[in-house]
Structures are given as C-alpha cells and as structure tokens.
Amino acid sequence: xxxxxxxxxxxxxxxxxxxxxxxxxxxxxxxxxxxxxxxxxxxxxxxxxxxxxxxxxxxxxxxxxxxxxxxxxxxxxxxxxxxxxxxxxxxxxxxxxxxxxxxxxxxxxxxxxxxxxxxxxxxxxxxxxxxxxxxxxxxxxxxxxxxxx
Numbered sequence: 048x049x050x051x052x053x054x055x056x057x058x059x060x061x062x063x064x065x066x067x068x069x070x071x072x073x074x075x076x077x078x079x080x081x082x083x084x085x086x087x088x089x090x091x092x093x094x095x096x097x098x099x100x101x102x103x104x105x106x107x108x109x110x111x112x113x114x115x116x117x118x119x120x121x122x123x124x125x126x127x128x129x130x131x132x133x134x135x136x137x138x139x140x141x142x143x144x145x146x147x148x149x150x151x152x153x154x155x156x157x158x159x160x161x162x163x164x165x166x167x168x169x170x171x172x173x174x175x176x177x178x179x180x181x182x183x184x185x186x187x188x189x190x191x192x193x194x195x196x
Contacts, residue, residue: 049137051095051107051145054082058096061103068127074162078106081122091151097125097138104129107142111151117191118146120159123168135171143175147194158191160184 054062062078078094085094085108097105105125111118120142125135146157159177161168163186177190 048100049134049141050098051138051141052098052103054085054094054096054106058103062094062096062106065103065106065124065126066128067124068130071124071127074165074168075124076122078122078124081106081108084108084121092121093145093150095142095145097134097141099129099132099134104134105138107138109142109146109150111154113152115156116152116154117156117158118151118154120157123159135168136175139171139175143194155194156191157194158189160187160189162187 052058059082062082065078067075067077082094085092088110091113092108092110094106094108096103097107105123107123108121109118110121123135123138125138143157158180159172161172172190175192177192180189180191182189
C-alpha cells in the first residue's frame with residue numbers, strides 16, 4: 048500500500064539513504080539536496096517520503112510557486128531496489144490528491160520538469176495527463192496539467 052508521509056526528524060535519514068539506479072543521477076537530485084531546498088522554501092513546500100506500507104521506497108517534494116501561481120513537483124524518485132513495481136505511478140496519484148487540497152494556495156495547475164532521456168518518467172507523466180508546455184532548459188522539458196475539480 049503506497050502512501051506519502053511528511054519528512055520529519057524521525058524519517059529524514061531514511062530519505063538520505065535512498066539510492067538512484069546507475070546513470071539516473073542525471074535525471075533527479077538526491078533527496079539531500081532536495082531537503083536543503085525544502086528548508087529554504089519551507090513556507091511554500093512539503094517534502095514527502097514515499098512508503099510501501101512502513102518502508103520508505105522513494106521521495107518527492109511539492110512546492111507552490113506564488114508568482115504564477117502553480118504547484119510544482121520536484122525531485123520525485125524511487126529507490127533503485129524498488130523501481131519497476133508501479134510505486135511511482137501510485138505515488139504520483141497520492142501527490143495529485145495532496146495538491147487538490149490546495150495546501151499552500153489556490154491553483155489548478157501542476158507543473159514538473161523531466162529529462163528528455165528519462166523515457167520511463169516521461170511515459171508515466173504522459174499517462175497521468177501531463178503535456179509539454181514548450182518550455183525547455185538544456186536537457187529538461189516542462190510538463191503541465193490542469194486538474195479537474
């Protein structure tokens with residue numbers, strides 16, 4: 048059973064211990080970097096551990112951009128030992144449900160970026176309804192989704 052749990056002093060070390068698969072470091076930042084960003088943006092973001100029952104199997108951060116306004120999904124990753132089990136898709140569903148509660152402000156727009164070479168992630172995002180916005184930065188493209196109420 049996949050669930051999200053806020054990163055706290057009780058579980059942040061588990062997030063640090065998550066490992067990316069070989070070659071995936073070019074696709075997503077390690078949770079250590081992400082948690083540093085979460086601290087800086089603490090008034091507008093929430094980092095989560097992705098759990099399968101009681102085991103942390105991944106990490107994701109939701110941040111609210113007041114300037115646009117929109118919700119952004121940053122640094123989503125599944126530990127290398129748990130990839131290919133459908134956890135990413137289930138976690139993304141949970142993230143979207145969290146965003147629908149509008150925890151930081153009103154917006155129906157959700158945006159993320161993805162490396163052009165990350166075929167698995169692109170397939171996941173497209174399958175969930177995300178579409179390219181036309182914005183690109185080096186090897187990453189932006190994808191966005193407007194949520195229905």
